[in-house]
Amino acid sequence: MNLIDMLKNYFKIAFRNLWSKKAYTILNTLGLAVGMTSGLLIFLFISYHLSTDRHHQKxxxxxxxxxxxxxxxxxxxxxxxxxxxxxxxxxxxxxxxxxxxxxxxxxxxxxxxxxxxxxxxxxxxxxxxxxxxxxxxxxxxxxxxxxxxxxxxxxxxxxxxxxxxxxxxxxxxxxxxxxxxxxxxxxxxxxxxxxxxxxxxxxxxxxxxxxxxxxxxxxxxxxxxxxxxxxxxxxxxxxxxxxxxxxxxxxxxxxxxxxxxxxxxxxxxxxxxxxxxxxxxxxxMGGTLIQRSLLWSLGWIAAFLILIACLNFINLATAQSLSRVKEIGIRKTLGSTQGQVMCQFLLETTLIVVGATGLALALVILLLPMFNQWLGLHLSFTFNTSSALFLLLLLIVIIALAGGYPAFSMSGFSPWQALKGKGVLPKRGGFSLRQSMIVVQFAICQALIIGTLVVTRQMKYVEQSDLGFEKDNILVVNLPDPSPTALTAFKNSLLQYPEIQAVSAAYRPPSASVMNGGSFKFDNRAQWEAFPIRERLGDADFLKTYGLKLVAGRNVAPSDTIREYVVNEALLKKLNIKDPNDILGHKIETYLSPVAAPVVGVVRDFHLRSLHEQIEPCVISTQTARYRKVGIRIASASPSKTLDHVHQIWQKVYPNEVFSYEYLDEQLAKFYETEQLTVRLASVFSTIVILIGCLGLYGLVLFMVARRTKEIGVRKVLGASVASIVKLLSFDFLKPILVAIVLATPAAWYLMNQWLADFVYHIEVDWLIPTSAGLLTLIIAFLTLSFRSTKAALSDPVEALKVE
Known part of the structure; x- marks a missing residue:
């Protein structure tokens, strides 16, 4: 037989085998396609960020x-x-x-x-x-x-x-x-x-x-x-x-x-x-809020997703090998070498991988617009050198991983063992290789679920934390001209509208991404203090509009310049003053003004920046010339109608300026863009890991049911219940999943505590998070297993006993 005829024969047998086992072919193709789609999307994401500014020749x-x-x-x-x-x-x-x-x-x-x-x-x-x-x-x-x-x-x-x-x-x-x-x-x-x-x-x-x-x-x-x-x-x-x-x-x-x-x-x-x-x-704060560590993490997630898809393939292929041992024995008896048998199995793998690649490319093109909109990016897929090399490498790695071991193990059966149906897959430490691979898949699944739960809970904690001021229903309008006459007219006109509860002009809201600060002297001390002080400059309505709470003294009096200061509790701690009333009347000289001014009040601590940062000492005072924002507290009943009214007043007071605004809560949400991105990515890829794992489990149960159809029929005839048969078919798979949960939990616990360390204010990773993740993993796995097991348990035992 010449080479062309041999190749034709290989392809004919490959297509025949794939077609005769359509369920496994579809499950393998879907599993690999989902893994490859995820890998390609992550590749595009990483490439996008790594290519930043690389178009410059120098x-x-x-x-x-x-x-x-x-x-x-x-x-x-x-x-x-x-x-x-x-x-x-x-x-x-x-x-x-x-x-x-x-x-x-x-x-x-x-x-x-x-x-x-x-x-x-x-x-x-x-x-x-x-x-x-x-x-x-x-x-x-x-x-x-x-x-x-x-x-x-x-x-x-x-x-x-x-x-x-x-x-x-x-x-x-x-x-x-x-x-x-x-x-x-x-x-x-x-x-x-x-x-x-x-x-x-x-x-x-x-x-x-x-x-x-x-x-x-x-x-x-x-x-x-x-x-x-x-x-x-x-x-x-x-x-x-x-x-x-x-x-x-x-x-x-x-x-x-x-x-x-x-x-x-x-x-x-x-x-x-x-x-x-x-x-x-x-x-x-010099980039676009992307950390290299996030890219590395995504790279590992992509590798794990592809690995899980390959493990699924190996699991299903090795499971199916038990039904093909006689075929292997006959082929070897008729003169086929181990290399020829390997080539046959590798060809079948290659056909599935090529089909999965085509499906993955179609999914990438289909999902990319939604992916971009969801993440706020502008990713695009084009066939260039880097994408072609990545696809080629991906194909080689997947064919080698997914096809290499099954081809080697199946082609290694001796002819006499194969003809007797005695081809057996190895065990490692009491676990079959199939169970070991289930452990790996679901360990990764458990770790990602824990990570997703921790990140989600931390972001919920951020959203619900008491910032020390009110952030909801506050409209922040850019102020083009801080001159007292225009500003007074604007504020008075706004306050006449019943839906507007308070108005304040300020340099910035209480919390902002940019922070000003400098040296200061306290009281009669000769030296400037060793630590810096931050500032919030706003009019006398600043505290009322943003809901800042006085714990001692009073608010600053209306003024166009710095004449008095209100300070926060963090300043008292730095100065070792325990009673807030003890600082009242003492003078402070700051970098803002060469004239020392008295402290007239103390406010409860509020977050000047994100929860990543410690609350720092801060002074609040008036200085009209530096006001750039107007905060407007509005009633929640009709915000859009109130916004229209604010716009109309703006046009009357500032007819030559462009109206620009932002809600304070939306402004503060930008502090956590990286974390929100992490939540989205973690949730979507955790779901994909679960999906791939479930596809593999379903395929294995499908195969197990096919092999044990007659046994199930006999058990039902002898009185076995549906529940006992479901347990029989499911228990072998739940045991490695439990092992995976036990192995993955400590590692995930450690890594997420490291991630939380970036926040000064954060949640604690208590026992409830890994327990919830473990239960979720078990429930998903059991539902996948029981779906096909229950169908088998409900089948007619008479039909089952006819199976050869």
């Missing part, structure tokens, strides 16, 4: 300057910012630096277009998408220039470069070059360049680039040469001539700090951070 030579503040009390605060003048110093004073540039993001920018539409000029409120940059920025990062010159477009003041989509948003299909934008009603800038929209996989999501020389026109009080000005919106990036010179640059930072900060140089410790680390720097 990616490996691009770095960011970050700072750690080492305070006198021994604490260290980490920030992603650097002083703006540092870029010029790096350019001119460091031979290792090829180029450096600073960037200052504008949190909010009102952009007006002179074009008249419906009698008024168009206005847009840009939030975190506009920035001042130095022209050297375009020598560090790659942009596709459609119009203009990267070297000259931003050399002059009052110039702007737009992305293509922003240019279309402002000017439609007109040529934007030379057009004028009015910014914050303070200065006009001319469009001098257009760049293509940057890829979605970038951390620098700037769409409107203003020349750095425009900054004094728009923010007159900003000093571009001030090394002491460290703002959360300021960044400094650089390219090095060689990546290895990063250590040399970092070694010069202490001397640089000494030059600009003098005796305080030890406080400012600058570091050079590779661009590859920026996207994952959750600690400094």
């Amino acid at each position: 990616f490996d030579r691009i770095f960011r300057i970050v700072v750690d503040l080492h305070l006198e009390d021994g604490s260290v605060e980490t920030y992603p910012e650097a002083p703006l003048p540092m870029a010029k110093t790096l350019r001119e004073g460091f031979s290792q630096v090829e180029q450096a540039a600073s960037l200052k993001t504008l949190r909010e920018l009102t952009v007006s277009i002179p074009t008249i539409v419906n009698g008024t000029s168009q206005r847009f409120l840009e939030i975190n998408t506009a920035a001042f940059i130095e022209s050297e920025w375009f020598e560090i990062f790659d942009y596709q220039w459609l119009k203009g010159n990267p070297k000259t477009s931003l050399r002059e003041p009052n110039t702007v470069v737009l992305t293509e989509s922003w240019a279309k948003k402002y000017f439609g299909n007109e040529d934007p070059i030379g057009k004028v934008l009015d910014l914050n009603h303070l200065t006009k800038v001319k469009v001098t360049g257009i760049v293509a929209d940057p890829p979605r996989t970038t951390n620098n999501d700037v769409q409107l680039f203003l020349s750095m020389k425009t900054l004094p026109h728009l923010i007159p009080d900003q000093n571009l040469n001030d090394w002491w000005s460290l703002s959360s919106t300021d960044r400094v990036y650089l390219t090095l001539k060689t990546p290895s010179s990063a250590a040399q640059v970092a070694a010069a930072f202490p001397a640089l700090a000494q030059k600009h900060y003098g005796k305080d140089a030890s406080v400012f410790q600058f570091h050079i951070q590779p661009l590859a680390d920026v996207h994952f720097d959750v600690k400094r």
Whole structure:
């Protein structure tokens, strides 16, 4: 027989075997397809985040300057910012630096277009998408220039470069070059360049680039040469001539700090951070809230899902091998070698894997839009080098894992044993290999269920925690002009509406992602305190609007400037003051004002940031010039109607501004984006693990029932009950599942306690969580087993006794 005829024969036998055992073929294909679909989705997710900013040609030579503040009390605060003048110093004073540039993001920018539409000029409120940059920025990062010159477009003041989509948003299909934008009603800038929209996989999501020389026109009080000005919106990036010179640059930072900060140089410790680390720097809030550890965890989950699918396949294949031992014996007696028998079984595996791959690709394409919407991402599947290599590797691994062992074990039966039906699969430590694989599958299942329950409970704890202030039904409106006249008119008009219960203007709500702080002196002490103090600046209605509770003294009196302070309990603990009344009347001098002011009240502690952070000492005072937000407490009866009313009042008081708002609870939920993402991913992949495990169990029970049909008939004739037969068929599978639960619980317990350690305020992993997870695993497994077992137990015993 030539090679072609032999291959034809292999394929004919393979198709015949797969077709004759359709139930097993379908179960194997589905199990592998579900595992591969999960693996592909996780691959796309990981690739998306790992590819961030890698489109820049100088990616490996691009770095960011970050700072750690080492305070006198021994604490260290980490920030992603650097002083703006540092870029010029790096350019001119460091031979290792090829180029450096600073960037200052504008949190909010009102952009007006002179074009008249419906009698008024168009206005847009840009939030975190506009920035001042130095022209050297375009020598560090790659942009596709459609119009203009990267070297000259931003050399002059009052110039702007737009992305293509922003240019279309402002000017439609007109040529934007030379057009004028009015910014914050303070200065006009001319469009001098257009760049293509940057890829979605970038951390620098700037769409409107203003020349750095425009900054004094728009923010007159900003000093571009001030090394002491460290703002959360300021960044400094650089390219090095060689990546290895990063250590040399970092070694010069202490001397640089000494030059600009003098005796305080030890406080400012600058570091050079590779661009590859920026996207994952959750600690400094410099990325998109994705931790590398999450990607590693997902990678392991993908590997486990594929492993479980392969174990399912091996389980079903080895179980079926017991019905094919005589076939193997005949083939070997007629001259087939072990290698030829292996090839036959590997071909059957390959056909199933190829079918599963096609089904997995179809499922990925079908599910990807829902997956993106659910996770808030923009993943796409395209056949490129990386995806092709991943698919090829996946096919090889699955065929080797799923087909290798069954093919080797089945082809190894001796002909005389096979013809007598004596082919036996090995046992390991009292467990058959099949039971051992069930242990592995359900151990992973148990661990993922425990993880999902812990993460879900922690997020529920976060949602239900007492933050020390009210967060529900509070509308936070951006304030464009904190001038007392407009602000008073806005507040008075709002308070006349019966559905509005309280209104307060403030710099920020009680809890915010960005934190300001600095030094302070208490009472008559000569030295500044060793620890920093935080601030919340708001009018006299701040406490009432947000529900902050006084535990001693009174609220601050209405004022446009800092005249009095209310402090929190955390400050008292730091100062070792036990009775809140003891601090009343004592004066505090803070970084906010050179004039010491008395403490008039103490509020109960409230969370200034997320539950990841400890509550820090804080002062509350008034300072109208810095107010940027208006908090509006509304009745829950008709929030949409109230929102419309707020909008109408806004248009009357601020006719030239864009109305922008956010509900406080939605704003606070952004603190936990990573955790919410973890909840979603953990829940979906836990469900998939359970689904794959149940498919495997169902297939094994199906096979077991087929082998023991006559035995079941005999037992029923002799009076066995349905329950006893279900127990007979199910018990062998429940035993390894119990072992899996016992093995997986301690490991999952440890890992989840490690995860919870990232929260200062968190739940305790008590016995109820692993117990609930174990019961859930057992119930799901038993329902899967009992479904087919009960059907077999209810079958006609006469028909069962006819089975050969």
